[in-house]
Amino acid sequence: MTVLRAVMEPGVTEVGGWRGIDVYDLPHADLTAVAGIYLAADIDQEFLADHREWLSRFVFDGGRVLVNGHVQRIFLDGLTRWRTLDFRKPADLALTRVSEHPVWAGMDARLFLYNTGTPGRLSFEELERIGVAGFYGRGYYLDLPDGAQIIHTIGPTACPIDYVYPLGAGQVLVHGGNDLLQFAAADRGASALAGQLLSWLGQR
Template sequence: MTVLKAVMAGGRSPDGLREIDVYELPAACTGEVTGIYFDGDVDQEFLVEQRPLLDSFVTRGGRVLVNGHVQRLFLDGLTRWRKLEFRNPPDLALTRVSEHPVWAGTDPKSFLYNTGRSGPVPFAELERIGVAGFYGRGCYLDLPEGARIVHTIGRTAAPIDYDYRLGAGRVLVHGGNDLLQFATAARGTDGMRAQIVRWLAGS
């Protein structure tokens, strides 16, 4: 089994993710590939051209994790990201609606704030010095049929993370900065990276 991480500039990535330049995707998406992780700044115009390939990959049983603000519908079931109106941290706080193996063992509060500090920071201190909104500042309101919402954001409870079945495969959509950025020991979420890889591998 192989898991691809498709980015704008190829390189090496540990922990079972084979990092490729997104423009290598048609050649790299061979029979042993089980999952594809798309960075938030991936070229969506190019992916629209690859839609038949991606639809076929998922319907046959593959898994795709999409990060960022979808504006070009490059896969069956995707909808467009919408910017959220917000004024303060409660407008950006996450609520977990359903459990998902990618976020297993994590606390939604751990994703709300960023600071310039290294190492763990107590939540009360994060509320005082942290900046909210790095996890996401938008939502997906028009979900595909049968979609499962994982997290909602803010007081409006708008969906930010959801997944859905497409044929024999699954698609997971995160409407914010790349999830791998949030898999850190300082947040107590370092196990999330392995969980992402396992989900993409179909485990």
């Protein structure tokens, strides 16, 4: 089965097991052999909202969709709108893993908090000293759909940032921040993330 990575890039091609597709071509694509769709964080939500019934039917029929970013237009059944988190310090953006999920299996949630310009693997203590927080996410979702399972919360208020929910025979995984594939790096201790994303989306 194929996994599509829908982005705002005309002429995208297959890279690393992902079959790229321009989001504007998505509703016209042949999905008979497609198991999952990865939606980039900068996707055109207005366009997808116009095709909500089509995308929801794909999931109802057993497909899987990963939604990245800040949902403001409801383009898939069950989605809710993203809200900005009021934060003052890195601790306000810290991730807590509430439940396990195969996409993040084997990865310490703390290592997603900071970004640095320093190459190589750094200890969490060093990341705390020189890193900049907030790249993974700076907001949250409330009013989650029925059956939703929270994976990560953000900050001391424990607001949901990553969650998964069933929709018909399929599933929707929502990440309320920058593209998850941006974090699939060995230096971060997350080299397995891309493969685990692909594996989860490829199940149908």
